[in-house]
Amino acid sequence: MTAASDTPALPTTRPAGCPYDPPENYATLREEAPTSQVRCPAGMDAWLVTRYSDVRAVLADRTMSSRGASSVHVNAGAERDLDIEVAPGSIIQLDGKDHSRLRKMVLAEFTVRRVEAMRTYVQGLVESHLDAMLAKPGEADLVRDFALPIPSLVICELLGVPYADRERFQHQSSTLVSTDTTREQGQQAYEELSGFLAALFVDKQKNPQDDLFSRLIARGRETGDALTMEELVMLGLSLLVAGHETTANMIALSTLVLLDHPQQREVVLAAPERAVEELLRYLSVVQFGVLRYATEDVQVGARAVKAGEWLVAALNSANRDEELFPAADKLDFHRESPRTHVAFGFGAHQCIGQQLARVELQEALTRLFRRVPDLRLAVPRESLAYKHNTLVYGVRELPVAWS
Numbered sequence: 001m002t003a004a005s006d007t008p009a010l011p012t013t014r015p016a017g018c019p020y021d022p023p024e025n026y027a028t029l030r031e032e033a034p035t036s037q038v039r040c041p042a043g044m045d046a047w048l049v050t051r052y053s054d055v056r057a058v059l060a061d062r063t064m065s066s067r068g069a070s071s072v073h074v075n076a077g078a079e080r081d082l083d084i085e086v087a088p089g090s091i092i093q094l095d096g097k098d099h100s101r102l103r104k105m106v107l108a109e110f111t112v113r114r115v116e117a118m119r120t121y122v123q124g125l126v127e128s129h130l131d132a133m134l135a136k137p138g139e140a141d142l143v144r145d146f147a148l149p150i151p152s153l154v155i156c157e158l159l160g161v162p163y164a165d166r167e168r169f170q171h172q173s174s175t176l177v178s179t180d181t182t183r184e185q186g187q188q189a190y191e192e193l194s195g196f197l198a199a200l201f202v203d204k205q206k207n208p209q210d211d212l213f214s215r216l217i218a219r220g221r222e223t224g225d226a227l228t229m230e231e232l233v234m235l236g237l238s239l240l241v242a243g244h245e246t247t248a249n250m251i252a253l254s255t256l257v258l259l260d261h262p263q264q265r266e267v268v269l270a271a272p273e274r275a276v277e278e279l280l281r282y283l284s285v286v287q288f289g290v291l292r293y294a295t296e297d298v299q300v301g302a303r304a305v306k307a308g309e310w311l312v313a314a315l316n317s318a319n320r321d322e323e324l325f326p327a328a329d330k331l332d333f334h335r336e337s338p339r340t341h342v343a344f345g346f347g348a349h350q351c352i353g354q355q356l357a358r359v360e361l362q363e364a365l366t367r368l369f370r371r372v373p374d375l376r377l378a379v380p381r382e383s384l385a386y387k388h389n390t391l392v393y394g395v396r397e398l399p400v401a402w403s
């Protein structure tokens, strides 16, 4: 797409007053220009797809490539790298057969039965972190002490990281996913984690345990379609990157929403499944949507998109589309069909970890508010800082207090 100098930027500014709402211009765009040209922070132009029905159609379209996946459009300077080969095992960026081969293997590990079996582990983690938090003298940072470590330790469990290594692994993984990390620190954490995972998986090849990667390795041997070490490591890193920040930000931001709406907490305690779906829709933390590359000419609503053009499927806009969600800007735990949101994406790349994320959110929120019914903010509301410029939206710190 040839860029006109007046191409508007991808909307990123949220309305003053409500930190949970997407940028205001999405509502106008859905109405007046549902698929319009924008300049991404990385410098390239893309079609911004804002309506729910169009977002689903784009994400269901097998001619759309995920080569850029979700993050390329927000990383300044990424454009020149778009032609690089996608690393094998980097599931979120693969297309076609390479993608479906890997996805099928991983999906077998994320069945409802397997995820429910993880629930007891998640419950233990939530309780032990609450014990530690409540042992402090009346104040804590809910992000650092609760929201971040829980998803990180769940991923340790999935990967089968030995207990003795978990602290080091957690430290490196938070450096990798942190928004405050420099490029060099991120690169160093990436190399250390890759090396650690490679050694871990070599060990699992020899001494399989009862964990996801031991089973993937064993199944590969049985079927004659074994994943290479590079694939295993990239897959491990992909789970870490996809499952850590997203879930952590959802836990912290949902807590803040429920501090703002104390009368709604009863609903969360009584019907956590329903409440978590609405929180996922309402908050849509993957705030800059997901990127796709058209490999063929295609029609998106009334817009003709050409092969070779980029599209951003704006998940947060789709989740506020009044066509689907009446009074979409309202947090309403009593919606019909609460699962129709696209917070986990849609189509071939729809989130593999969604069941697990739901379990983590349900357990974290219900146990937190049951054990600490008088939880409150420890600082003035206006002093909270939000992650406005990062792929995953959230609150930077959440100082809380209790009696």
Ligand code: HEM
Binding pocket: 066, 069, 070, 091, 092, 093, 103, 155, 238, 239, 240, 242, 243, 244, 246, 247, 250, 285, 286, 290, 291, 315, 343, 344, 345, 346, 348, 349, 350, 351, 352, 353, 354, 356, 357
């Ligand atoms: C509330 C938490 C989460 C949210 C909002 C979320 C959101 C998403 C979204 C929007 C996508 C689609 C990306 C695309 O279409 O390009 C995705 C994919 C993915 N997610 Fe999640 N996710 C969450 C938690 C998790 C967890 C806990 C895991 C695993 C531990 C996970 C693993 C993955 C993987 C592996 C993919 C790529 C699937 C594929 O490409 O086939 N996610 N997620």
